[in-house]
Amino acid sequence: MSDHTTDPATETFVAHRNLLFTVAYEMLGSAADAEDVLQETWLRWVKVDLDHIRDQRAYLVRITTRQALNRLRSMKRRREAYVGQWLPEPLLTTPDVAEDVELAESMSMAMMLVLESLSPTERAVFVLREVFDVGYDEIAEAVGKSPAAVRQIAHRARRHVDARRPRKRASAGETRAALESFRRALETGDPQDLLDVLAPEVVLLSDGGGIKRAALRPVVGAEKIARFYLGGTAKVAAEIICEPTVVNGSPALAVRVGGELDGVMAVRVEDGLITGLYFVRNPEKLTRVTSETPLTLR
Secondary structure, three states, rough: OOOOOOOOHHHHHHHHHHHHHHHHHHHHHHHHHHHHHHHHHHHHHHOOOOOOOHHHHHHHHHHHHHHHHHHHHHHHHHHHHOOOOOOOOOEEHHHHHHOOOOHHHOHHHHHHHHHOOOOOHHHHHHHHHHHHHOOHHHHHHHOOOOHHHHHHHHHHHHHHHHHOOOOOOHHHHHHHHHHHHHHHHHOOOHHHHHHHHEEEEEEEEEEEOOOOOOOOOOOOOOOHHHHHHHOOOOHHHHEEEEEEEEEEOEEEEEEEEEEEEEEEEEEEOOEEEEEEEEEOOOOHHHOOOOOOOOOOOO
């Protein structure tokens, strides 16, 4: 009769897996790379003598952070060679993520793009401190800096993020309403309806990864974006269906053309108007929008 009991190392890793994935994804913006980081974390974790580990959760977060930092530095070269705009890989999230305002804000496309503008170490420190509330001493262990240096980095990163994040976070209801207006305007092809929901200086970022057609540079301004969408979709308007979904904890649209998933549209909303449009069309980034990814801060 076989023994089905799980060893302590595996039990601990499985218990904290969702947390570790969330940490890695927040640092990398890529689910595929986050999964690779978890695999690297596991390979190191199984070699650890658990009898000498006082706080196993903290130790796992430390390993994950170090592996994510290594990968983040190597990904910089990959991003520089990327065709067109790079956007984070969208995740279909469970309802509890949307209910956790802090987690949903940190996972939003707009915030993930702000995090992209930080250095790897700044991003690691900001994510661990501001999102996961990790202590400065523990962060210092994870990033290989002194606690005093970590405090300075955290202050600098917080100032940088605060200068770029929305003044106030739109509620899920406000975001859904703006998306619904945007969806109707796209499906009816009415330019004025589209202009009514777009802020004058709205910015569109579209990510085709060199595989699907997308604007290679940001498109700025409501009128330019209206022309971009209504001109480009007029021929296939009858085949386009925009379905409400929840991506990275926030309302979004799954865009289907001829019944096939063509992309995911996330938005940034301020004062009822869309100020940022994030359209991910790269098919390699659409593998995590058909089944929910469990995420957690704890």
